[in-house]
Amino acid sequence: MIVTGGSRGIGAATSLMAAKYGYAVAVNYRSNREAADRVVAAIEKDGGRAIAVAADMAVEDDVVALFKTVDDQLGPVTCLVNNAGIVDDPAPVAEMSAERVSRMMAVNVVGPFIAAREAIKRMSTKDGGAGGNIVNISSAAAHGGGGGGAGTYVDYGASKGAIDTFTEGLCREVAAEGIRVNAVRPGVVDTEIHASGGLPDKPKEAPAGIPLGRIGAPEDIAEAILYLARAEFTTGALLDVDGGV
Numbered sequence: 317m318i319v320t321g322g323s324r325g326i327g328a329a330t331s332l333m334a335a336k337y338g339y340a341v342a343v344n345y346r347s348n349r350e351a352a353d354r355v356v357a358a359i360e361k362d363g364g365r366a367i368a369v370a371a372d373m374a375v376e377d378d379v380v381a382l383f384k385t386v387d388d389q390l391g392p393v394t395c396l397v398n399n400a401g402i403v404d405d406p407a408p409v410a411e412m413s414a415e416r417v418s419r420m421m422a423v424n425v426v427g428p429f430i431a432a433r434e435a436i437k438r439m440s441t442k443d444g445g446a447g448g449n450i451v452n453i454s455s456a457a458a459h460g461g462g463g464g465g466a467g468t469y470v471d472y473g474a475s476k477g478a479i480d481t482f483t484e485g486l487c488r489e490v491a492a493e494g495i496r497v498n499a500v501r502p503g504v505v506d507t508e509i510h511a512s513g514g515l516p517d518k519p520k521e522a523p524a525g526i527p528l529g530r531i532g533a534p535e536d537i538a539e540a541i542l543y544l545a546r547a548e549f550t551t552g553a554l555l556d557v558d559g560g561v
Contacts, residue, residue: 317545318342318386318393320373320431321400323352325507326453329534330397330541331355335364337542342386342393343368344400365390373400373427374419383434394448395545396435398428401453401475406468417471424475425482428452432486432497440493447494449551450486451544453537454479454501456558476501480554487552496551498544503558505532527560 317334321327322343331341332355341359343366345352352368359366369385371378386393401424404416432450439448455476462473479499487497503526523530540557544550 317395317397318344318382318431318435319397319399320344320371320427321346322397323348323355323368326502326505326534326537326541327397327399328355329538330399331366332358333535333538333542334395334397334545335359335362335366337546339395340365340390342366342382342390344371344373344382346370346372346400373431374422376430379427379430380434382431383438387438392438392445393435394439394446396431396448396450397453397541397545398431398450398479399453400427403469403472409470412471420471420475421478424472425478428479428482432482436490436493436495439495440490442493445494449496449498449545451541452479452483452497452499453541454483454499454554456501456503456556456561458501483554484552491551496544496548498547498550498553498555500537500540500544501554501556501558502537503532503556503561505534505537507534525561526558530559532557532559 317339319327319331322331323345331343334341343352343355356366356368367389369382371382373379435450439445441447457469457473458476458480462469483497483499537557540555
C-alpha cells in the first residue's frame with residue numbers, strides 16, 4: 317500500500333492500521349522525514365514492513381519516482397491511498413490569488429490523478445497486473461461549499477468536489493481491469509490541518525453541530541479506508557465518515 321501524506325494525521329493512522337492488516341506500507345511525506353520515520357519505526361517494531369519515501373505530490377517527477385522506489389523496495393502496489401492534501405488560510409474568493417488556487421489544485425487534484433495513473437499502470441490486468449484498488453480521500457467540504465463557513469475554503473471544497481467526480485468516473489473506467497476506486501469523505505477530524513488552515517479552534521467548536529457529539533479521530537477515518545481497501549464488491553462509493561452531519 318502507498319499512503320500519500322502518510323507521516324501524520326489520517327495518513328499515519330492509515331499506515332499503521334494497514335500494517336496490522338498485513339500490508340507492506342510506503343509512507344510518503346513531502347518534507348517531514350522525522351515524522352515519516354516514526355511511523356515506519358512503529359510498523360517495524362510490530363513486525364511489519366514499511367519504507368519512508370519523499371515526494372511532493374504536486375510534482376509529477378516526484379510522483380513517478382515514488383512509484384519506482386516502491387517497485388524496487390516493496391514490490392507491485394496493490395492499494396493506493398490518495399491522502400495527501402493541503403488547505404490554506406480562510407479567505408473569500410474575492411481575495412484568492414491565482415497562485416493559491418493553482419497550488420491547491422496541484423496538490424489536491426493533479427497529484428491524485430498522476431498517482432492513480434501510475435497505480436493503474438501497475439495494477440491493470442490488461443497490462444499484466446493483478447488488479448488492486450484506489451481509495452481517494454475527499455472531504456465533507458466537497459458538498460458543503462468549503463467546510464469552514466462562508467469566506468473560508470471554497471478552493472479546498474472545490475478541489476475535493478473534483479476528487480468525488482474523479483472517483484465516480486475512474487471507477488467505471490478501470491473496473492474491467494480489476495481495479496476498484498472509492499473515496500472517503502471525512503468530517504471534522506482531530507488533526508493538524510485545522511491549525512494549518514488558520515482555524516486551530518475548529519476541533520473544539522465542531523462537536524455542537526455533530527449528531528454523534530464528537531469530532532473524528534484519525535483512526536475513525538483509517539477504519540473506513542481499510543474497509544474500502546478490502547470491500548471487493550464496492551467501487552464508486554463516496555463514504556461519509558462525519559459523525560452524522
